[in-house]
Amino acid sequence: MTFFEKLGSVDRRWIFLFIAVAVTIPLLTGRSAPVIPSPIVQHLFDAIDALPPGSRVLLSLDFGPSTVPENLPMASAVARHCLKKNLALYVITIWATGPPIINTLMNDVIRADFPDKVYGVDYVNLGYKVGNQGVIQALNTDFKGQYTMDAGLGKDLAPQPTSRIAMMKPIGGLRDFQFIVPIGSGFPGVKEWVQFGGDVSGVDVGGGVTAVEAPLLYPYYPQQLSGLMGGLLGAAEYEAALTQAYPEFGESAKVALVRMFPQTVAHLVIVGFVVLGNIAFFAAKRRARKR
């Protein structure tokens, strides 16, 4: 076997080990990668930044533990941005794995960074409802009929009827919101919020998705989507835009920025693998032709 033939038939477990090392070592350094917001992310940031104080924003966390590394930094950055701008934040989820993630957002971001904000006045946790796009459709016409109780704040605040919550009073349907921000990783997600939420109610929608889904949603931009965060890079770009506009978030809003360094190294490794694999393939093909 020539060198190139050996290269082309490497046991895939060596490739697994290589990629694990390529991700682990940069991650251990704790360095962050410089990131410049792309136009599609900047448009989303600008759309939220332009909302006047008191505007009602619906944030839907439609993802599970498998995509937390990509989606939670997006949700955290958007939540920080909304509360910094004194927007009223309504947090829901249409994924069964969403409630614990809402708890994480409430405790680690909202209550930690904004202790002066009041639950029920500045932000509210409405929890999970079953039905996928059926929930979105029902929210168009009867928001409070779906959420008769909120989800509370764990042991600190038990669930209560939404009729007692001040910020729920003006909400009849999705039309009563000024912006909808779904953060999703599949079905149901941003696409369903555009189709059943934004296009029906006429409310602006801008969100974040995993990188797998991001290219599929570009056709909706900009008519049906005000902006889109795509994957960890999108999250890092939003964090960069946020810290640029509001430097006080420089330390707290850099989770995705730190993850971009191992991400960048891994990208280069994958490109290297593709190039190497093709070199091995063409070399073996040329050798076979010579024979």
Added chain:
Amino acid sequence: METLQLWIGALLTLMIFSFLYRDNPFYKFAEHLFVGVSAAYWMVQGFWNEIVPNLLAKLFPNQMANIVEAARGSQVQSHYAIAGILGLILLTRLIPPIAWLSRWSMAFIIGYTAGTNLTRYLSSDFVTQVQSTLSRPLITGSGANWFDTLMLNFSNLVIVGGVLCGLIYFFFSKEHTGAFGKMSRVGIWVLMVAFGASFGYTVMARISLLIGRIEFLRGWILSFL
């Protein structure tokens, strides 16, 4: 208890990663445990977040008031019994002699999905998309400089032409020969660029998930060092 939880999580993580070496009993154990736990999780979520507040509390508000406070003093909304009956009928799928009854509930689900998809996909994914494509000006002079203007015009051409050629590629009722065939070829190239972009983003997505797991394992190792 938190330490125990962390160790269980770490051990399950390593058991699943062991699949990368080869399939083994540890991986199978973790996989089967996950299947059981996740099925119960979804079931419990469906029961407490939908059936209890949006069905039982609306049909029996007084009886449910101790659990769902919002039901206290509210009126019975008996029309929700339709949903309750259809839901219970769905469960007959587990009883072979009367499993055919579950088709009624399935029919409701299919009817709802077909009815909403027809209008929403027609509106959001067809009419609006065609409108967005055709509303782009083919000639524009609004660039910041000559190269920007050239590229803006080229971009509009790529979008309009690319969508048209791509749709021509997917039209299999006519043979792809002559001018039709050439346009179909352009459509394939545009689709290949889209697939290449999707591949790049897919790689990004998968690596991100691995980063998350390695961060977790780092936290676990640091907890006992």
Added chain:
Amino acid sequence: MKRGIPIAITFLVGISLVIAFFVPHAPFDSLDRHIPEYFNIIAAFAFVLGGGNLLRVHLTRITRRDHEWAYSIVTVVGFLLMMIAGLIKIGQTETGTGINLKADLADPALFFNWLYDGIFVPCQATMFSLLAFFVASASYRAFRAKTPEATILLVAAFVVLVGRTPVGQWLTGWVPPPFDQYLHIPNLSAWIMSIPNLAGQRTIQIGIALGIISNSLRLILGIERSHLGGD
């Protein structure tokens, strides 16, 4: 009864929702409001059905001593533990460990969530993270520039992958203005996403939309009946 009524139900529900899209008056406004609510409730019962079916399949495997039946015991034990913990909401209450039916299901004090964080989260997250290794392996062993189309795909992927890295900045940092607006790799990557990728994805989206519209019409009109099964 077995086929006629389901076909009628599909037709009535589907056509009501289609008409409600165009006619927002009574009774269609009420139907448009309530049918999604009924759907949500039935969907929750579908989760119960899923759990019940899982139990049935694995208990059958155990009783018949099928291939790898011992793992089915693991599945059943995990299922029952999680189900009981969640249905009766066992957790830390003000008076110690007990049942608290009023607690929100996401309350971290519940044993249900302890199991979720300890078992569900690491298992699901790790299962998905395995894909990173397989994508790396596929990149090395499967992605070949055998045809011009495959080469276009790989070049586009290369630009997108390298576009946001310092290497991308370095490779084309020398490109002078005004060409750098589009030919500098980071900008080229953004252009690829928002122009040719958009065109390609829009093509696919329109095609899928036409397929879904025609299939939905076939289902509503009862032409498509495969979902009803045999007999």
